[in-house]
Amino acid sequence: MIKLRTTNLTKRFMGLVAVNNVSFSMEEGEILGIIGPNGAGKTTFINLISGIIMPSEGRIEYKGQDITWMPAHERARIGIARTYQLIHPLENLTLIENVMVGSIFARGHSLKEGRRRAENLCHELGLTDLERDTSRLTILEVKKMEIARALANEPEVLFLDEVMAGLNSDETKELIAMVQKIAREKNLAVGVVEHVMGVIRELTHRVIVLEAGELIAEGKYEEVSRNPRVIEAYLGGGAA
Template sequence: MSKLKTENLTRRFLGLVAVNNVSFSMEEGEILGIIGPNGAGKTTFINLISGIIMPSEGLIEYKGQDITYIPAHERARMGIARTYQLIHPLENLTLIENVMVGSIFAKGNGLKEARRRAEALCQELGLTGLDRDTSRLTILEIKKMEIARALANEPEVLFLDEVMAGLNADETKDIIAMVQKIAQERHLAVGVVEHVMGVIRELTHRVIVLEAGELIAEGKYEDVSKNPRVIEAYLGGGAA
């Protein structure tokens, strides 16, 4: 049984079809790349799966259970976590407190237990200076904190929406290794949205390609990148 799957998932905004009839599935331990040109509907797709927006049509199944219309906070509790493309640190909380939130509300831990787990998580991701204000963190630290916040939910499925954006080559390498380690140790199914193809090639086992809301290709990165439709989607759209 798949960890997560969608059938004919569709979301329309007024006239625009942002996600159109997408069916896919993710397995435990799998790192899946979600790629496509700008405006292809990648973030909308993740928003649908995490429950931030509701679909117009279609079905979402998590561990065999229909979660299509379950609210976002309940999906977080069931084990679906994500990061955001636009980072949202909780500015009036410290680094450690930011990480505690998921542990408190998604896992129902008390404050002490949540702090203990958040500290362990931060240590695992190499975050120090845990009582700092979030305004004092570097961009790399913020990205790690965002990952730690998602992991605090103790998820089974994790979506990373452009976590590498804004990082330099070394920092990117650092995060790639971290994501691989996390996914393997926790048997996560990870969905990665990324624009840098090097990252996708190195990190993912399989990719799906979205264009104008439709799933146009799926398979290993090496194969998909040779697919004429994919090349056309990237080059033909003038995105390159």
């Protein structure tokens, strides 16, 4: 079943076209890689889908419903969640309280029920000592907290914006396995932006490639990585 679909999605900032006419869809249970060189518009694309910015043109549908102009907090409530490339833990809240925010606002649970659900999520992700201040967490723990915070929305569509950045290879492996397990168990559609191609190869079922805001290729990682246009985009026109 198709969870999310964009049609001719476009975002212009003054003269710059950050996302240009992108049409794509995501199925439930699918892990989709979103790749492209720096500045290709990957984060802008996620910002459009999560409602942080509004598009210049085009349409976004979630489970058949038009959500193009829906405010971000409402998208969080109907089941779209994301993490951020630059992580902002809520500094005056503890680890567990950070995760609770999604439970109590996106889902509307009571404080007690929200805390219980947040605790379960933290346990699933292997987070312990939940009353800690967020400044005391390791990088891996911060990344897990960020994922737990998104999962607290109890989403059906989840976007992970460079969650593996800054992790060593063991930590990356652990997190890949975790994301796969969660996606399978909760039957999520997951969109993953990542620069490390090894992560994309291992984690994703399908890949879309953005360059200068345009969708230039789509398919399995093995096919896409052999596509001459993709190779050129990554190496740059001159070098190829």
